[in-house]
Amino acid sequence: xxxxxxxxxxxxxxxxxxxxxxxxxxxxxxxxxxxxxxxxxxxxxxxxxxxxxxxxxxxxxxxxxxxxxxxxxxxxxxxxxxxxxxxxxxxxxxxxxxxxxxxxxxxxxxxxxxxxxxxxxxxxxxxxxxxxxxxxxxxxxxxxxxxxxxxxxxxxxxxxxxxxxxxxxxxxxxxxxxxxxxxxxxxxxxxxxxxxxxxxxxxxxxxxxxxxxxxxxxxxxxxxxxxxxxxxxxxxxxxxxxxxxxxxxxxxxxxxxxxxxxxxxxxxxxxxxxxxxxxxxxxxxxxxxxxxxxxxxxxxxxxxxxxxxxxxxxxxxxxxxxxxxxxxxxxxxxxxxxxxxxxxxxxxxxxxxxxxxxxxxxxxxxxxxxxxxxxxxxxxxxxxxxxxxxxxxxxxxxxxxxxxxxxxxxxxxxxxxxxxx
Amino acid sequence: xxxxxxxxxxxxxxxxxxxxxxxxxxxxxxxxxxxxxxxxxxxxxxxxxxxxxxxxxxxxxxxxxxxxxxxxxxxxxxxxxxxxxxxxxxxxxxxxxxxxxxxxxxxxxxxxxxxxxxxxxxxxxxxxxxxxxxxxxxxxxxxxxxxxxxxxxxxxxxxxxxxxxxxxxxxxxxxxxxxxxxxxxxxxxxxxxxxxxxxxxxxxxxxxxxxxxxxxxxxxxxxxxxxxxxxxxxxxxxxxxxxxxxxxxxxxxxxxxxxxxxxxxxxxxxxxxxxxxxxxxxxxxxxxxxxxxxxxxxxxxxxxxxxxxxxxxxxxxxxxxxxxxxxxxxxxxxxxxxxxxxxxxxxxx
Numbered sequence: 133x134x135x136x137x138x139x140x141x142x143x144x145x146x147x148x149x150x151x152x153x154x155x156x157x158x159x160x161x162x163x164x165x166x167x168x169x170x171x172x173x174x175x176x177x178x179x180x181x182x183x184x185x186x187x188x189x190x191x192x193x194x195x196x197x198x199x200x201x202x203x204x205x206x207x208x209x210x211x212x213x214x215x216x217x218x219x220x221x222x223x224x225x226x227x228x229x230x231x232x233x234x235x236x237x238x239x240x241x242x243x244x245x246x247x248x249x250x251x252x253x254x255x256x257x258x259x260x261x262x263x264x265x266x267x268x269x270x271x272x273x274x275x276x277x278x279x280x281x282x283x284x285x286x287x288x289x290x291x292x293x294x295x296x297x298x299x300x301x302x303x304x305x306x307x308x309x310x311x312x313x314x315x316x317x318x319x320x321x322x323x324x325x326x327x328x329x330x331x332x333x334x335x336x337x338x339x340x341x342x343x344x345x346x347x348x349x350x351x352x353x354x355x356x357x358x359x360x361x362x363x364x365x366x367x368x369x370x371x372x373x374x375x376x377x378x379x380x381x382x383x384x385x386x387x388x389x390x391x392x393x394x395x396x397x398x399x400x401x402x403x404x405x406x407x408x409x410x411x412x413x414x415x416x417x418x419x420x421x422x423x424x425x426x427x428x429x430x431x432x433x434x435x436x437x438x439x440x441x442x443x444x445x446x447x448x449x450x451x452x453x454x455x456x457x458x459x460x461x462x463x464x465x466x467x468x469x470x471x472x473x474x475x476x477x478x479x480x481x482x483x484x485x486x487x488x489x490x491x492x493x494x495x496x497x498x499x500x501x502x503x504x505x506x507x508x509x510x511x512x513x514x515x516x517x518x519x520x521x522x523x524x525x526x527x528x529x530x531x532x533x534x535x536x537x538x539x540x541x542x543x544x545x546x547x548x549x550x551x552x553x
Numbered sequence: 554x555x556x557x558x559x560x561x562x563x564x565x566x567x568x569x570x571x572x573x574x575x576x577x578x579x580x581x582x583x584x585x586x587x588x589x590x591x592x593x594x595x596x597x598x599x600x601x602x603x604x605x606x607x608x609x610x611x612x613x614x615x616x617x618x619x620x621x622x623x624x625x626x627x628x629x630x631x632x633x634x635x636x637x638x639x640x641x642x643x644x645x646x647x648x649x650x651x652x653x654x655x656x657x658x659x660x661x662x663x664x665x666x667x668x669x670x671x672x673x674x675x676x677x678x679x680x681x682x683x684x685x686x687x688x689x690x691x692x693x694x695x696x697x698x699x700x701x702x703x704x705x706x707x708x709x710x711x712x713x714x715x716x717x718x719x720x721x722x723x724x725x726x727x728x729x730x731x732x733x734x735x736x737x738x739x740x741x742x743x744x745x746x747x748x749x750x751x752x753x754x755x756x757x758x759x760x761x762x763x764x765x766x767x768x769x770x771x772x773x774x775x776x777x778x779x780x781x782x783x784x785x786x787x788x789x790x791x792x793x794x795x796x797x798x799x800x801x802x803x804x805x806x807x808x809x810x811x812x813x814x815x816x817x818x819x820x821x822x823x824x825x826x827x828x829x830x831x832x833x834x835x836x837x838x839x840x841x842x843x844x845x846x847x848x849x850x851x852x853x854x855x856x857x858x859x860x861x862x863x864x865x866x867x868x869x870x871x872x873x874x875x876x877x878x879x880x881x882x883x884x885x886x887x888x889x890x891x892x893x894x895x896x897x898x899x900x901x902x
Contacts, residue, residue: 203870207636209636240673241810256595261586263584263590269872270569293753294755294758294763298761299759321579322583325595337684340679341673341679389592394595398600400597402668403664403668403669406661406665414648416652417724422728426736436761473740474740500889512737520735520736524735540751550752550755553752
């Protein structure tokens with residue numbers, strides 16, 4: 133049993149190993165008296181032959197990146213079938229999340245549903261209830277769009293205090309993919325929505341039958357019935373063969389294995405929009421229909437899983453920012469816990485409801501830092517501090533925690549999840 | 554040849570505007586849904602009762618059905634087992650530090666319970682309950698929350714008369730009024746505060762999973778679960794050397810489906826299902842301290858022994874092999890999965 137009272141005894145073997153290796157790399161990068169053997173001696177890969185084509189018909193990352201994987205926090209849920217894991221955002225760069233490491237959330241497990249067995253029904257308040265096959269969907273005019281999906285519970289374990297040590301665990305219930313599919317509007321217009329239709333209910337084909345109510349206005353605006361992600365078919369765990377995208381809104385509404393769309397005049401108040409995904413305030417009342425994901429950002433490196441291993445000098449501080457209300461307009465970074473802020477460099481101009489990558493090119497003096505990032509979106513919304521959020525929402529909201537995150541980077545380069553005054 | 558033609562077409566398309574497709578008229582794709590198809594899939598129920606089928610069920614019947622179909626995870630009294638959801642209790646705790654949200658204390662609409670039980674439960678055996686059974690289960694959940702008497706019968710007719718305690722406990726998202734004004738001020742860039750003190754540290758709590766280890770994280774609250782977690786890294790014992798290690802490894806993956814309810818390995822404990830150490834080759838229903846279903850106990854009395862043949866048949870379709878047994882699991886349909894998981898279980902003999 134580890135002594136929980138003293139942080140220095142925690143079992144962070146990986147971190148120590150990482151730091152030791154980092155030291156070696158730093159030394160190796162410098163010129164030896166006799167020259168770097170990696171340069172002066174012929175290496176096996178420069179002499180022999182590598183793998184031929186077709187050795188791996190569909191490739192995985194090279195073995196040296198084997199630790200960049202989704203991870204589960206076992207104590208969060210009763211089992212792995214109705215559970216969640218986390219995207220290794222600490223180790224990724226750019227904005228697109230590869231499907232193979234994009235976090236999973238299932239309510240009755242990821243199912244194997246063949247395209248040939250796939251049916252999509254539209255019923256309810258429509259002129260003609262319709263059934264589409266997968267092949268039918270491929271014949272509708274197609275669009276391609278990039279969107280983030282964030283679980284409403286992302287950062288939810290951090291309401292009461294700093295809890296999990298790593299951006300993967302504090303902020304990894306998110307991914308960002310380029311989706312291809314048909315707009316929901318196109319399909320609804322094919323069925324013909326009756327004037328009294330004001331809501332749609334979207335339902336999945338798996339045993340959980342996850343069902344969410346969406347206002348017709350959103351359904352007709354930008355929702356996407358997607359069958360491709362990042363150019364390839366959806367992976368099983370992301371809803372193969374067809375999932376719904378509800379841009380900027382909480383991930384639970386992005387129903388996977390989408391099998392039915394019902395048009396109605398009122399919301400359904402299903403389990404996932406009453407008993408779950410509602411946000412309890414300090415006085416015991418709860419907000420419902422909190423669909424939009426507020427603007428948010430996090431420094432992904434340095435962070436607890438990504439210690440600084442090179443000592444003082446040039447340091448790339450990088451992270452991700454996003455907003456469900458629009459595009460990221462600006463990201464500020466602080467190295468002193470929010471006393472002073474610098475505007476970060478965006479890798480590309482922010483896109484609506486998609487991840488934005490930011491960089492701050494920093495000259496680290498080797499002293500401790502309290503790293504924070506603060507997103508500002510195109511509507512002028514400024515990511516709040518945890519104190520600001522708690523003042524409005526208390527500690528029991530579970531969902532929609534978009535507070536500013538602090539990493540305490542020590543002179544050793546190690547980082548820890550902390551809260552600061 | 555065709556390669557070049559495609560290139561030309563692609564170039565022409567690229568020059569078009571990257572806008573959403575503009576549809577002038579319907580495309581005539583898909584086909585009309587048949588009434589029986591809509592009826593088969595459209596099972597949802599709304600708070601106003603839309604979608605509720607005819608039927609009824611009593612608390613008394615509900616108690617028995619609940620014990621058979623729900624109690625393995627939710628407990629005999631809907632109090633919840635382990636990390637599985639608690640369905641009863643928690644009255645007046647919503648403004649407490651750690652609110653207990655149950656059907657009774659939190660759920661605003663009874664229709665939600667009916668709809669969810671009917672469409673999504675039991676876990677691993679969804680959509681198998683009749684309308685009357687669902688009425689009975691919902692009646693029992695109400696009874697477990699002290700909301701109805703023990704002679705209560707829930708039916709389509711009296712459904713809307715049931716009052717849920719937290720029906721008025723919800724407000725529609727008000728962030729636009731309560732938060733946007735606070736969170737849209739021009740942010741401070743310099744000398745924003747005097748001091749920065751650490752007020753909370755994650756390393757003190759230490760609940761982060763160890764990277765590179767598969768062992769469960771230990772937390773003060775879940776220490777019992779963690780201590781009971783299977784030692785997955787344990788090498789197979791010497792006497793099981795005859796087992797194909799590849800099969801055992803494959804079986805370990807298949808066993809993920811079982812881990813929700815069963816533990817195996819050193820320190821394994823009974824959870825919603827019995828410990829599976831040594832299950833291969835022994836008589837059914839023999840784990841100390843586990844309450845088996847009547848049919849499993851009867852099968853044990855009749856001398857059912859778990860060998861490859863019987864285990865494989867049971868795992869293929871648990872409900873067909875032993876009707877009314879407790880295991881809410883759809884089954885392993887692939888022969889290779891069953892063989893693998895049996896090999897894995899044999900490694901814990």
